[in-house]
Amino acid sequence: MKVAGGWPSERLVLAGLILLAGIIAMLAYAATGPLGIEERFAQATGMVTTGTGEDGGPGIAGFSLEGQPVLYGATLVLLLILCGGVYRKFGI
Amino acid sequence: MAHIHLEDGSFTLFWVIVWWVLALVVVGAALLFLRKKKPDPRKITIAAFCTAAAFALFQVDIPVAGGVHINLTPLIGILTGPLFGSLIVLIINVLSAAIGHGGWGLIGANTLVNFSEVVVAYLLFRVLGTVMSDLFSRAALATLGGLFCGNLVMIAIILVSGIQGVNQGPSQILAGLSLIVAINMGVAVIEALVTGFVVTNINKMRPDLLDGSV
Numbered sequence: 001m002k003v004a005g006g007w008p009s010e011r012l013v014l015a016g017l018i019l020l021a022g023i024i025a026m027l028a029y030a031a032t033g034p035l036g037i038e039e040r041f042a043q044a045t046g047m048v049t050t051g052t053g054e055d056g057g058p059g060i061a062g063f064s065l066e067g068q069p070v071l072y073g074a075t076l077v078l079l080l081i082l083c084g085g086v087y088r089k090f091g092i
Numbered sequence: 093m094a095h096i097h098l099e100d101g102s103f104t105l106f107w108v109i110v111w112w113v114l115a116l117v118v119v120g121a122a123l124l125f126l127r128k129k130k131p132d133p134r135k136i137t138i139a140a141f142c143t144a145a146a147f148a149l150f151q152v153d154i155p156v157a158g159g160v161h162i163n164l165t166p167l168i169g170i171l172t173g174p175l176f177g178s179l180i181v182l183i184i185n186v187l188s189a190a191i192g193h194g195g196w197g198l199i200g201a202n203t204l205v206n207f208s209e210v211v212v213a214y215l216l217f218r219v220l221g222t223v224m225s226d227l228f229s230r231a232a233l234a235t236l237g238g239l240f241c242g243n244l245v246m247i248a249i250i251l252v253s254g255i256q257g258v259n260q261g262p263s264q265i266l267a268g269l270s271l272i273v274a275i276n277m278g279v280a281v282i283e284a285l286v287t288g289f290v291v292t293n294i295n296k297m298r299p300d301l302l303d304g305s306v
Contacts (some may be wrong), residue, residue, distance in 0.1 A: 017233070
């Protein structure tokens with residue numbers, strides 16, 4: 001079903017939910033401040049972090065890796081080789 | 093998205109074993125059904141690509157709200173269904189722990205969290221198909237629903253298990269985790285839009301890939 005603006009009514013429902021989720025997320029962010037994922041969990045549960053996890057480094061443009069970058073690259077290459085093999089065998 | 097980012101030792105050994113056993117029961121049941129059902133071999137290829145893509149994105153911290161990552165679990169559910177989906181989320185969680193993202197003891201719990209996202213997104217995508225014509229909205233809403241459910245399962249698992257060595261009560265932990273869920277749902281919006289675009293484009297190029305997930 002189309003509404004006046006030409007958008008299906010489903011998209012208005014989706015837009016409303018997105019707006020609601022965005023507002024709630026911003027309020028929550030204002031309450032907790034800029035924390036990493038582990039720090040946010042530690043704060044929520046009252047844990048003291050030991051900081052022994054693998055450090056993914058500073059990253060690029062704010063995007064960083066969780067876990068060990070070399071192992072990440074090696075695992076991804078193995079998965080891609082596996083994908084290639086499965087693709088050759090079964091196709092899509 | 094919903095993923096328990098606690099260190100090994102956060103849960104007692106009893107609860108680590110309970111969540112591992114439940115996860116293995118789910119995966120074992122999926123394997124049994126797959127053996128009986130003889131799935132379309134193309135689904136195996138799609139599942140392999142979903143595993144690689146989800147693993148790749150799972151480890152990337154997006155600089156939003158201090159750092160979050162997306163899961164692609166709803167997309168996995170929509171493209172491959174819950175049977176392959178359960179295997180994919182187990183593999184992703186094992187590989188993630190192997191490179192230092194998440195504890196080994198939490199693989200079972202995180203597999204259950206991600207499996208709930210896969211199942212709910214899969215079901216919502218199909219149920220919404222009977223009442224909605226817009227594919228983008230259908231996929232995005234299924235994603236939001238799946239990820240919200242995953243967050244609820246995450247909270248439930250943490251509250252049921254309890255956390256060793258903390259002085260906070262369940263109500264304080266619930267309040268803290270609720271803030272995480274609120275932030276996660278903000279990120280779920282990004283994942284919903286990504287999933288909506290991917291599903292819409294797949295439908296334009298290869299609509300057969302969206303038919304009849306096992």
